Amino acid sequence: DVKVTQSSRYLVKRTGEKVFLECVQDMDHENMFWYRQDPGLGLRLIYFSYDVKMKEKGDIPEGYSVSREKKERFSLILESASTNQTSMYLCASSQVVRTNQPQHFGDGTRLSIL
Amino acid sequence: AQSVTQPDIHITVSEGASLELRCNYSYGATPYLFWYVQSPGQGLQLLLKYFSGDTLVQGIKGFEAEFKRSQSSFNLRKPSVHWSDAAEYFCAVGAVEQLTFGKGTKLSVIP
Numbered sequence: 001d002v003k004v005t006q007s008s009r010y011l012v013k014r015t016g017e018k019v020f021l022e023c024v025q026d027m028d029h030e031n032m033f034w035y036r037q038d039p040g041l042g043l044r045l046i047y048f049s050y051d052v053k054m055k056e057k058g059d060i061p062e063g064y065s066v067s068r069e070k071k072e073r074f075s076l077i078l079e080s081a082s083t084n085q086t087s088m089y090l091c092a093s094s095q096v097v098r099t100n101q102p103q104h105f106g107d108g109t110r111l112s113i114l
Numbered sequence: 115a116q117s118v119t120q121p122d123i124h125i126t127v128s129e130g131a132s133l134e135l136r137c138n139y140s141y142g143a144t145p146y147l148f149w150y151v152q153s154p155g156q157g158l159q160l161l162l163k164y165f166s167g168d169t170l171v172q173g174i175k176g177f178e179a180e181f182k183r184s185q186s187s188f189n190l191r192k193p194s195v196h197w198s199d200a201a202e203y204f205c206a207v208g209a210v211e212q213l214t215f216g217k218g219t220k221l222s223v224i225p
Binding site: 004009040041042043045090092102103104105106107108110 | 155
C-alpha cells in the first residue's frame, strides 16, 4: 500500500513565524501535491510538483512556497504565517499522468496560527 | 474550466438503509472521476475511480458509482449503510495532476 506521511498531525505557530510542513511518500511517485481544506470550501490545491525541483502553482499559492529536493519529500512553507492560514493541510502523491493513477493522501496536518 | 457540484451538504440515514450521494461535474473532455471518503481527523481514502469502460464502477467497502455522461453525473451508492460509513465524502474530476474536488457531503448514520 502507498504510504504518505505528514510529519505532524497538529501544529500551533505564531503570526509571522516561518512554518514548514513536511510530507514523505514511500512509493516512488513522481507527482506530489499540497492542499488546504476548510469547512464549506472543500479541498483547494496550493502547489504541486511533478518531478524533483519542479513545482507548479495551484489555485491558491499566495503566501506559500514549496520545496522538492528529493523525489520522496515535498515541503510546504509558510514564509510568514498569518491567522488566515489556520487550516487543515493535506499532502498527496500519485504516479505519472499517463498511468491515470489516483492521488493518495496523508492523514493531514491541522495547523493553528495564533 | 472543470467543476464539481455536490448538492447535498449533509445527509442523515438510518443504519441499514440505502444511500445515494450525488455528484455533478463539468469537464471539457472525457472525465476521470473519483470518490474519496474522509473519516474525522483523517486524510482522504479512495473509494473508487472511473476512467473508461463499464459505467458502473465497484469500489471498496461495498460502494459503487454510476457514470452517466448524458447527465454529467457520477453518483455514489451503497445498498445498506453501516454506522462506520459516517464520514465526509468527496467527489473529484479531472486529470490526475489537476483534480477538482467538490465541497463534500457529510454523512450521518442513525443507529
